[in-house]
Amino acid sequence: MTYRPNYHLSPPSGRLNDPNGITLIDDTLHVFYQHDPGFPHAPKRTGWGHAVTTLGEGIWRHLPDALYPDFPYDANGCYSGSSVFHEGQVRLFYTGNLKVNGERVTSQNIVDVDDLTGPAGGFYRRSAKNPIIDGPAEGYTAHYRDPQVSREGERWRMVIGAQRTDETGAIVLYFSDDLESWDFAGELRFHDMPEAVSHSYMWECPNLLTLRDRADGQEYQVLVFCPQYPESDQCVYVVGRLDGLDFHVTTYRTLDHGHEFYAPQLIPYEEDALMLGWMGLPGRDDTPTLESEGWVHQLTLPRRVWLDGGLLFQELVLPRSHEGMLVKSVELDQTPVLIELIDDSSVPGFSVSWDGEGVLEFGRESEVNRVACIPGQLVFTADGCAVEVTAGNGYVAASSAVFSSGGNPWGEIQVTQGT
Template identity: 40%
Template sequence: MTKTIFEIEELITNRIKEIQNIVADDPYRLHYHLMPQIGLLNDPNGFAYFNGCYHIFYQWNPFETKHGIKYWGHYISDDLVHWKEAPIALAPDQWYDKNGCYSGSAVVHDNKLYLFYTGNVMDDDGNRESYQCLAVSEDGLEFHKRGPIIHVPEGYTPHFRDPKVFCEAGKWYMVVGAQTTEGKGEVVLYTSTDLDNWTFHGPLAGSGRNGLGDFGYMWECPDVFRLDGQDILIICPQGLEPRGYEFNNIFHSGYFSGKVDYEQVTFEHGRFTELDRGFDFYAPQTMIDDRGRRLMVGWMGNAEEGESIHPTTRYEWIHTLTLPRHLEWKDGKLLQNPVEELQCLRENEIEYMDVPIDGDKISLPNVQGNVLELEITIKELDATSFSFTLGENNEITYDKLKKTFSLKRLNLADENNYEKRSCVLNELNTIRLFKDTSSVEIFINNGEEVFSARIFDYPADPNIHFSANGNVSLDIKKWSLKKLNAFNTNHVNHTIGI
């Protein structure tokens, strides 16, 4: 017999109680990022603002640290910084989602929160079926499923998922990530007047379309929005080969910018730009909040990328979400910066002005730690290169001759070697860095480029060491950041609210 969501909640609560001491002992637990209490977290889902609060849902396997049957975990916040865990929003308890409630989105309509998600179904022979499904809540805590609203259309495989719903000029639209029967990735478009009945309009963009060449066998996690007069399509294409400094992770997240014609179902766009140049970033999702800001959260991970060797799996959990980012369009570029609300975490400010760096490895008193925020302003860069370390095995470098910015970390699959990600950067002006035990997010030149990564080493020397091949002058600010996360076995109750 299929268990109710309340019975599933009880099973999870009991499992949390059984292993809470194991999880709490992990030195790599994060202080201010969203992570699962236990099990595996991946894609953010249903990012929305409802009844005065931010809601973020996420793909969750609470029973193991592997990709298995997925639930929708749920966090709620009134400030994007302090989050409370709510009960599971969606569980795979129906015939149309019995093998997983896969990724999707949320919208607010008629004072209700609508969740759209992909129901994953597998038969005994491993054959897949997928359905785009709907669930609705009046209080943002308890969701009532309405079942499938879209079946896979002709010409597409069951790799048809991740519905993102939005309103444009008073009309509801949905984009879905898809794979054609010819094995090409696409994003397809639907419209609706009531959020229940949807009309298929065909592909909006895809591999081999709109002047784009061969561009992957599957496009996941689409998101379409208009920002400062520009139409943006975010996608996660699968099947791209590395090309120089680009596409060096297993899967990728990025965007096209241009002009969408919703009547003709066309998208004139330019080149694809990766959103994040680091090792760990995938499946981002955006929303507009009550202040009119376009915000984005991503999964600080990457599909099939050495999850079994993450040291946190020994402590019965894995993965985290990125910090919320504010998106802006400026000078033909999508800029990403951490939301201003995060400044409330700051304490113990340290500031140094006009610091000269003219050789190997200098450190500054109190510019150290495992959980911190660092702001660096480059006043002068008369050097062929400038770098600084985070711990013993992670290094950030700007090569002025090659015009590249790089992040190097220890390779978990081969601890005798390092791995590196880089991007082209014509000049370096500012660096803003967030370190949180086992994660780092680096925002360069006021959000022009971003690097996100998980890093696993507890340094014997926590100092940050600066060096340069030439003369560099820096202004440096450093803050310790408050610890928000504590292991909590109590979920927010369905009836009491937040």
């Protein structure tokens, strides 16, 4: 028995966290990710791992790690970032982390990639112009990271997660004509944002993109980010209109309602977006996989994400052939339903209950998350220790790491109507 999933990307060894630099070329999906290969037996050395799959096939092929913390500006970590595929050239953008006399020093940097699709999985050259952004703008601390770069009209736009000097979270913008020289534009100003989010101390992993709403055909801006609080780490999204630095919010919602989901990355995909998230949370690394198998955490399956009626809907991109993964589809209507993941000793490990009146519960041992949902199709998947559910035709998504009793393999997804 292994807890390792077949179709969810997990590290060969050590610790995996945020997905980085997602790049889709034709139907070939390259995913980089935060990787600390010696965790927990060696000093922290976070770089970028690299794996590739064919979208819809689902089997990952690991390639050599792309980045190691080897340069003076990233000696203590190559932290999260994004990729740009422009005029046949792939460029990675990442945050370099450095500790000087116990103080954090961060910078934003470029890596030029040659032959990404070749047998070696690419050759990686840090730009001689690094750091392209050397330290935070005035008014912000060194918690200034996770650059996401995209095209905005005639210019390039970079969004960065930040912390103000008063230790509250923010998102800042930069613009460039050539991807190398970046001008600070300022901080996003949010209108009609819930007041509670202002109490978070850091906003990580921002993704800013434009999607066309299937309901009215209009374009809206979508910002996905991770506000951190002293007692919790969350992942949310806002929808609205961006006018300069003013973001007029019409929707604010949690992105995933499971027990482990954080730091997703989204890229444009056809008329919608493609997303992968980290099935983990900061500081929660004590799982059975670490001691027994030498690795911890995995990414979600790729998800297609679209905007409909001001809300984000999500669909799991299931592998066409998914031998070794349990998949169950259930139609939610006015009938209560209990859906349980059972191991081969008939012990339940995870459950989804629907009350027939619009409330879903996701249960793992004593942890229960409740969320309002609409009727429609529910898709339940279990792949090793990775469990993902979408419900209400994608209205709700949930991701949880679930470890079976005594390491037993999963037996079935059991459905009981009328409970």
